[in-house]
Amino acid sequence: MNEEVNLAANAAAAAFRQYATSPGSKRAQFLREIADGIEQLGDTLIECVNRETALPAVRVANERARTCMQLRLFAGIAEQGAWTGERNDLADAGRNPPKPNVRSCLRPLGPAVIFAASNFPLAFSVAGGDTAAALAVGCPVIVKAHPAHPETSALIGKVIGEAAAKCGLPNGVFSLLTDGTHETGLAIVQHPLIKVGAFTGSQRGGLALWRAAQQRDEPIPFFAEMGSINPLFIFPETLARNAELIATGLHASMTLGVGQFCTQPGVIFLVEDDASRALLDRLAALVSATPAGDMLSASICESYASAIEERGKMQGVRILASGESASHNSGNAGRRAGAVLFVTDASTFISHSGLAQEVFGPSSLLVLCRSTADYVRCAESLQGQLTATIWAEDGMCDNSDLLWALEQKAGRIVFNGFPTGVEVGSAMMHGGPFPATTDSRFTSVGTRSIYRFVRPVAWQRPAA
Amino acid sequence: MNEEVNLAANAAAAAFRQYATSPGSKRAQFLREIADGIEQLGDTLIECVNRETALPAVRVANERARTCMQLRLFAGIAEQGAWTGERNDLADAGRNPPKPNVRSCLRPLGPAVIFAASNFPLAFSVAGGDTAAALAVGCPVIVKAHPAHPETSALIGKVIGEAAAKCGLPNGVFSLLTDGTHETGLAIVQHPLIKVGAFTGSQRGGLALWRAAQQRDEPIPFFAEMGSINPLFIFPETLARNAELIATGLHASMTLGVGQFCTQPGVIFLVEDDASRALLDRLAALVSATPAGDMLSASICESYASAIEERGKMQGVRILASGESASHNSGNAGRRAGAVLFVTDASTFISHSGLAQEVFGPSSLLVLCRSTADYVRCAESLQGQLTATIWAEDGMCDNSDLLWALEQKAGRIVFNGFPTGVEVGSAMMHGGPFPATTDSRFTSVGTRSIYRFVRPVAWQRPAA
Numbered sequence: 001m002n003e004e005v006n007l008a009a010n011a012a013a014a015a016f017r018q019y020a021t022s023p024g025s026k027r028a029q030f031l032r033e034i035a036d037g038i039e040q041l042g043d044t045l046i047e048c049v050n051r052e053t054a055l056p057a058v059r060v061a062n063e064r065a066r067t068c069m070q071l072r073l074f075a076g077i078a079e080q081g082a083w084t085g086e087r088n089d090l091a092d093a094g095r096n097p098p099k100p101n102v103r104s105c106l107r108p109l110g111p112a113v114i115f116a117a118s119n120f121p122l123a124f125s126v127a128g129g130d131t132a133a134a135l136a137v138g139c140p141v142i143v144k145a146h147p148a149h150p151e152t153s154a155l156i157g158k159v160i161g162e163a164a165a166k167c168g169l170p171n172g173v174f175s176l177l178t179d180g181t182h183e184t185g186l187a188i189v190q191h192p193l194i195k196v197g198a199f200t201g202s203q204r205g206g207l208a209l210w211r212a213a214q215q216r217d218e219p220i221p222f223f224a225e226m227g228s229i230n231p232l233f234i235f236p237e238t239l240a241r242n243a244e245l246i247a248t249g250l251h252a253s254m255t256l257g258v259g260q261f262c263t264q265p266g267v268i269f270l271v272e273d274d275a276s277r278a279l280l281d282r283l284a285a286l287v288s289a290t291p292a293g294d295m296l297s298a299s300i301c302e303s304y305a306s307a308i309e310e311r312g313k314m315q316g317v318r319i320l321a322s323g324e325s326a327s328h329n330s331g332n333a334g335r336r337a338g339a340v341l342f343v344t345d346a347s348t349f350i351s352h353s354g355l356a357q358e359v360f361g362p363s364s365l366l367v368l369c370r371s372t373a374d375y376v377r378c379a380e381s382l383q384g385q386l387t388a389t390i391w392a393e394d395g396m397c398d399n400s401d402l403l404w405a406l407e408q409k410a411g412r413i414v415f416n417g418f419p420t421g422v423e424v425g426s427a428m429m430h431g432g433p434f435p436a437t438t439d440s441r442f443t444s445v446g447t448r449s450i451y452r453f454v455r456p457v458a459w460q461r462p463a464a
Numbered sequence: 465m466n467e468e469v470n471l472a473a474n475a476a477a478a479a480f481r482q483y484a485t486s487p488g489s490k491r492a493q494f495l496r497e498i499a500d501g502i503e504q505l506g507d508t509l510i511e512c513v514n515r516e517t518a519l520p521a522v523r524v525a526n527e528r529a530r531t532c533m534q535l536r537l538f539a540g541i542a543e544q545g546a547w548t549g550e551r552n553d554l555a556d557a558g559r560n561p562p563k564p565n566v567r568s569c570l571r572p573l574g575p576a577v578i579f580a581a582s583n584f585p586l587a588f589s590v591a592g593g594d595t596a597a598a599l600a601v602g603c604p605v606i607v608k609a610h611p612a613h614p615e616t617s618a619l620i621g622k623v624i625g626e627a628a629a630k631c632g633l634p635n636g637v638f639s640l641l642t643d644g645t646h647e648t649g650l651a652i653v654q655h656p657l658i659k660v661g662a663f664t665g666s667q668r669g670g671l672a673l674w675r676a677a678q679q680r681d682e683p684i685p686f687f688a689e690m691g692s693i694n695p696l697f698i699f700p701e702t703l704a705r706n707a708e709l710i711a712t713g714l715h716a717s718m719t720l721g722v723g724q725f726c727t728q729p730g731v732i733f734l735v736e737d738d739a740s741r742a743l744l745d746r747l748a749a750l751v752s753a754t755p756a757g758d759m760l761s762a763s764i765c766e767s768y769a770s771a772i773e774e775r776g777k778m779q780g781v782r783i784l785a786s787g788e789s790a791s792h793n794s795g796n797a798g799r800r801a802g803a804v805l806f807v808t809d810a811s812t813f814i815s816h817s818g819l820a821q822e823v824f825g826p827s828s829l830l831v832l833c834r835s836t837a838d839y840v841r842c843a844e845s846l847q848g849q850l851t852a853t854i855w856a857e858d859g860m861c862d863n864s865d866l867l868w869a870l871e872q873k874a875g876r877i878v879f880n881g882f883p884t885g886v887e888v889g890s891a892m893m894h895g896g897p898f899p900a901t902t903d904s905r906f907t908s909v910g911t912r913s914i915y916r917f918v919r920p921v922a923w924q925r926p927a928a
Contacts, residue, residue: 017868021863021868087890087891087912088891089887089889089890089891089892097885099887100881100887102876102887102889102891102892103891104891104892104893104912107871109904109905110872214678218847218848218897218898218899219898219902220898221903221904221905383682384682399485404481404485407571407921408574410921411919411920411921411922412566412921412922412923412924413921413922413923413924414924415923415924415925415926416925416926417564417924417925417926421561423553423563423564423566423924425553425566426551426553427551427552427553427566427567427568427922428553428566428568428922429568429920429921429922431919431920433682433919434682434683434684435682438683439685440573440685440919441573441685441915441918441919441920443920448551448568448920451905454905455875455895455897455904455905456875456893456895456905456907456912457871457874457875457876457877457893458875458876458877458891458892458893459876459877459879460876460877460878460879460881460887461879461880461881462879462880462881
């Protein structure tokens, strides 16, 4: 057995009871100490993330703010305690037979393993939303660090360890696995002391870990968020009225962070008319003027390049525009990627399932339809999604076939906006039907995300 | 493809949108019509159940009352609508960037398949708790009838069909699969239009269906409740003070319904002392005087007989007492079973995992321990359970190692009572860690059980 994995699992199990039964105020203090510690890293952290991930400093600073906000949001959840959802059915001694008192609460599942994502080196990594949610409800956490940002992971891991010590919590409440191999990832999911897991990343990685979680002697819940193509459906009259807003917003959402978001808009459905022809021209201009960007790692960039090449060869699909190409800058050539905009028609889209697969990077596919009737057909052909977006006049889509179809396919419906930019709040649903995630009943962003890590326990006592 | 399965799945999918978007009051009306219809069957139903299952008329009448109560309880849930758990994060146009409005609600997953249990031909069968929960939240239901009570299933199925017609609901809102083969069960779980499943029954059956649900192209949630051995831990001083109450209560709980409950107390931990020796004597007398009973089916009886035979041959295990034996009555010989009480010691229990396996029928195992310190060791050796029971003085077990260990193993902790008799209320947790169920985060009894059938959907709108 992998010794690093075994030590971490045993330490987490040893810490579980003390941590799970600690008052919510203690867990809140812990989460706030982590947030404070991250802020105190100052520019050291920003520079480290920038160096490892190529994400610009402004983006990193924003992500750090979000990460600390998340930690403090979950601190509030831990402190308030309402998350336990206590229910209490009173006893009735007069009933025949006497009715007992049954009280139930949500309780932490046990030691949790969190797989850090590459595309959010802070907000979905060592002290990201998954860690905050699991710690808030009393699960010790073991993070499998992402190999794309090892120094960042170590910096944050050290902050968490110091926060635990400051709060008088046992060491095992948090561990960081720094060995980046797939074997280590599998070993921790398979360890009998681990009781729940969460993952954000690729479909291949997520499914492999999810299967391993199910094939254990004691299967455990494992939530994998595996991304999606986040379709947009734009109605002609709305496009005509918001042409520039849609063109610039769509281009920004498509290329934000070099397209490396699980909510990146991968496919856009349009009705072929004057307004959409104008949009294509405008988007082509914007994409053509887009500088190449550094992706998170060379392997991600390689996958992007081969997906683009494959798509470019498909019958019925053509490249509408390309941005600055990778070769224009040789400094970081191995991870440099350019934006690519493809265009096809509804029939081609429906008949080629490959066009409904995620291309992770700054590329989108425009699908020209004969009429909005094609939208429903296309929507029904989709697999599960994190988001689906509709641009339409207010009320126009209420009770429509399209809205119904999309509600069956996606966890979040965006009206007149763009899917990137996931608000962290009480109502957010960042999840969706398979293969966007492994279980559409849970979210990995927002306060609802704690439900991945808890189970109800009831206590029954006789009527007096 | 199985034609019956295909027709039912297509009808359910066709009915889904209308049913899911119907007002809660409509679904409530439907559930109440079903309850009324079941009551109107009168003695016809009682006689039919009694004939098919050998359950006595009084028990059947009680179960009918519970079934109708459940339907009306879930009608109230549907009508009140609070189950959708709406959350609304308000927009903030002044934030940079502007914060959108995000609202989320729980929504039905889609067509559900429910596998009826043999041991509750009404309460966990065609119009049982699973069906009521799924229908309450807007999932069309396909019930796979249990072959042990086909006429009962047909009677209830007809009532549901008539209730649907009376409420103006489409046919596909409910279908009954009457072909009792395993192939039909697998086929319906594998059907792409089915979105969720629930099962109560054996571990073998539950696991086979759960695996099939995961191995689909689109895996679906499948909740299997597979029973457990429901351990009791009795503290010496409490036993001494409640000797007769515990002896008669335990005997009744052990033999209730010929032991055919998933909460039947299968193993009882005692400290070897004068009080426990007296309990053994009293239990031996009660068991010896227990008449043989008819089990639900010949195959269940056969499994029971072979489990008893195997257990009787185990080293370190002895038969303390046996009730009237099967052969005493030849009228229903193939399904007639006698109570058997076994006794062993803690070391034997821990070293033979077979002793921690469920024996479905009127048999329990007494485990004599040297001290209550053995209780924790034994508790930690257990697999997941639906229930665990502690007989102790008030407050004595608070924060104890035993209570903590049992809370990790079981969904419901019973104090100073017996595990049979599951209250149907808002706080009930009838579930537990694997292998009691396939997902400890859900219950199959009580109003929390609706969460098996729903998922959150969020709607995002821009700040004005």
